[in-house]
Amino acid sequence: MIKWAAAFIGFFIRGFVGAIIGFFVGSLLDGLGGNNKRGGNTVFQDFTRQSVSPADFELNLLSLCSIVIKADGxxxxxxxxxxxxxxxxxxxKExxxxxxxxxxxxxxKREISAQRICSFxxxxTRYEVRLQLLHFLFGIAQADGQVSKAEVGKLRELAGYLRVGLHDFESIMAMFIKSADNAYKILEIERSVSDDxxxxxxxxxAKKYHPDRVVTDNEAIKKGAEEKFKEVQKAYETIQKERGIS
Known part of the structure; x- marks a missing residue:
């Protein structure tokens, strides 16, 4: 595979960063080769795209982690x-x-292109997997006690590259940055809506964020899906108590 050869060459030129960059470039070349063999048809179909292998996903996940951690300087x-x-x-452990x-x-090392990683x-990956990925990255940003403005800005940028919708981004953000209308933001509704x-x-x-919809071999993302689903349930329970909804 071209991607592994490129990663091997990149490692000797620039270490692990070079390996990752080489892997990404090689993956693009592999993808182009696949398109030619299939008569120009795209290799990855909408909504049923080929999954990333665990090793591929970990490389991308590590890179995005580093981007978020370095977001506030x-x-x-x-x-x-x-x-x-x-x-x-x-x-x-091992x-x-x-x-x-x-x-x-x-x-x-120097920062890797967020846009390139997210495009990959x-x-x-399915949309549901990218939602859980964003949730995981918010968790990293909050680990030091607060999500800074710089981190929010970087996460918003990543969400855009990952093609996560604005309402979904704000719903996830509300799980980490508390406000008076948090429960409503998580459910993506206004406080003025009816009980129905x-x-x-x-x-x-609940359907959108149910863990069963997150099709991935990556256990970290599966765990994130469970946490996010619980947050949706908590938000609904909060509104239930507030309004007396049975």
Whole structure:
């Protein structure tokens, strides 16, 4: 495969960062070759796109983690620890340590193109998976106690590259940045809506964020889906108590 050859060459030129960049470039070339063999038809079909392999996804995930951690101009130890603990609980000690060694090299080097990484993921992952990915990245930003304006700006940029809708972005953000209308923001409705509209919104959001809809081999994203689904349930319960909805 071209992508692995490019990654190998990139490693010797610029270390792990070069390997990742080479991998991305090689993947694009592989994709172009696949298109030619299929008579110009796209390799990845809408809504049923080919999934990213676990190894591919981890490389992209590590890069996005480093981008978020460096968003406010400093590397927070709490954010680093958050990533480490998340990977330990998800992958186990041996694999997590190997992944994190790569992560340490990535974060110390120059920033990789966020747009390129996200474009790669958009082609190969379902929308529901990208929602959970954004949720995970918000968790990193909040690990040091607050999500800074710089981090929100970077996460908004990433959401745009990942083609996450504005309402979905604000819904996820409301799970990490508290406000008076948080529960309503999470359900993507206004406080003025009727009780029936609240119930309808809850059913819609529960269906959208149900873990069963997140088709991925990555355990970190599956875990994020469960956490997000719980937040939707909590938001509905909060509104239920506030309005006395049975």
């Amino acid at each position: 400093q590397v927070s130890q709490r954010e680093l620890d958050y990533v480490r603990q998340y990977f330990l609980s998800t992958y186990g 694999k997590a340590n190997a992944i994190f060694r790569t992560f340490n090299d990535v974060i110390k 993921l958009v082609q190969r 509209e609240v119930k309808k919104a809850y059913r819609t959001m």
